[in-house]
Amino acid sequence: MEATLNINNDNVTGINSEVTDLSQEKDKVLHKKRETVGNPFVENPRMTCRDVFVYYGDKMAINNAGIDVACNEVIAMIGPSGCGKSTFLRCLNRMNDTVESCRVTGDIRIDGMDIYAKNVDVVPLRARVGMVFQKPNPFPKSIYDNVAYGPKIHGLAQNKAEIDEIVETSLKKAGLWEEAKDRLNQPGTGLSGGQQQRLCIARAIAVSPEVILMDEPCSALDPIATAKIEGLIAELRQHYSIVIVTHSMQQAARVSQRTAYFHLGDIIEVGPTERIFTNPRHQLTEDYITGRFG
Numbered sequence: 055m056e057a058t059l060n061i062n063n064d065n066v067t068g069i070n071s072e073v074t075d076l077s078q079e080k081d082k083v084l085h086k087k088r089e090t091v092g093n094p095f096v097e098n099p100r101m102t103c104r105d106v107f108v109y110y111g112d113k114m115a116i117n118n119a120g121i122d123v124a125c126n127e128v129i130a131m132i133g134p135s136g137c138g139k140s141t142f143l144r145c146l147n148r149m150n151d152t153v154e155s156c157r158v159t160g161d162i163r164i165d166g167m168d169i170y171a172k173n174v175d176v177v178p179l180r181a182r183v184g185m186v187f188q189k190p191n192p193f194p195k196s197i198y199d200n201v202a203y204g205p206k207i208h209g210l211a212q213n214k215a216e217i218d219e220i221v222e223t224s225l226k227k228a229g230l231w232e233e234a235k236d237r238l239n240q241p242g243t244g245l246s247g248g249q250q251q252r253l254c255i256a257r258a259i260a261v262s263p264e265v266i267l268m269d270e271p272c273s274a275l276d277p278i279a280t281a282k283i284e285g286l287i288a289e290l291r292q293h294y295s296i297v298i299v300t301h302s303m304q305q306a307a308r309v310s311q312r313t314a315y316f317h318l319g320d321i322i323e324v325g326p327t328e329r330i331f332t333n334p335r336h337q338l339t340e341d342y343i344t345g346r347f348g
């Protein structure tokens with residue numbers, strides 16, 4: 055009797071799997087965790103991420119990710135479209151909180167502080183972990199006010215002279231001061247795309263972040279503006295940790311010290327950028343960087 059029941063169950067399973075569509079197959083793959091190859095962890099990390107899962111509704115987008123962000127490093131996140139790079143990046147300053155269907159579980163810390171703890175206020179957190187988006191998005195305000203806004207709302211300056219100084223230093227660090235100093239009261243949206251992106255970087259810097267997240271910050275820029283941003287990223291590393299998502303492997307190679315390869319929600323491989331690009335250990339990483347996938 056029992057055997058018959060088993061056979062019936064197997065038959066049912068068989069019928070179900072025949073009608074399983076490809077998207078369900080993809081979800082099954084996602085649920086099977088792939089171990090991360092290489093070394094995702096560092097000594098004295100600025101940020102730590104452990105056992106991180108992200109779901110949109112019941113669809114898993116990040117599958118048990120564990121990785122550190124070191125102090126004063128640029129770490130690049132690469133991988134095919136839809137593999138979860140932006141989703142993971144947004145976990146690092148709780149930007150996913152703004153997406154209603156999105157649920158994040160796991161442990162993410164900055165300087166040992168659990169950023170998902172109940173008592174954490176996301177406004178100061180997003181000052182500590184700033185973000186620069188793919189498309190430059192200056193506020194509809196003057197260049198000056200774009201940079202001054204953060205220090206004002208976070209109470210980082212006592213008077214106008216102090217705010218002036220923060221605005222000047224931030225624009226200098228962002229490599230925009232010379233181009234902007236004579237037009238500080240003109241709208242930020244009147245700048246070129248590359249200048250707007252540097253303005254957004256100045257805005258992020260103005261609140262003294264520890265980490266800056268950049269999601270394809272050059273994809274809307276021409277090669278000259280891109281070169282300026284890349285040069286800037288190299289300088290910013292002296293003061294901050296930078297996590298950059300990029301589709302350009304040349305860019306990852308130029309600006310980052312470590313690279314993480316994402317694939318269908320898994321962090322497949324993490325290592326020194328040079329090694330990842332010259333001697334990848336995982337077949338999926340090799341397929342991607344040699345152009346066979348993605």
Ligand SMILES: Nc1ncnc2c1ncn2[C@@H]1O[C@H](COP(=O)(O)OP(=O)(O)OP(=O)(O)O)[C@@H](O)[C@H]1O
Pocket residue numbers: 110115133134135136137138139140141142153155
């Ligand atoms: N707001 C959302 N609601 C539902 N699903 C989402 C949402 N944002 C992303 N996803 C899904 O999560 C998965 C990962 O998307 P994500 O945008 O993180 O990928 P990505 O690696 O940044 O891709 P790209 O390189 O194209 O920017 C995809 O399957 C995507 O469709």
Ligand SMILES: [Mg+2]
Pocket residue numbers: 139140141269299
């Ligand atoms: Mg993305």
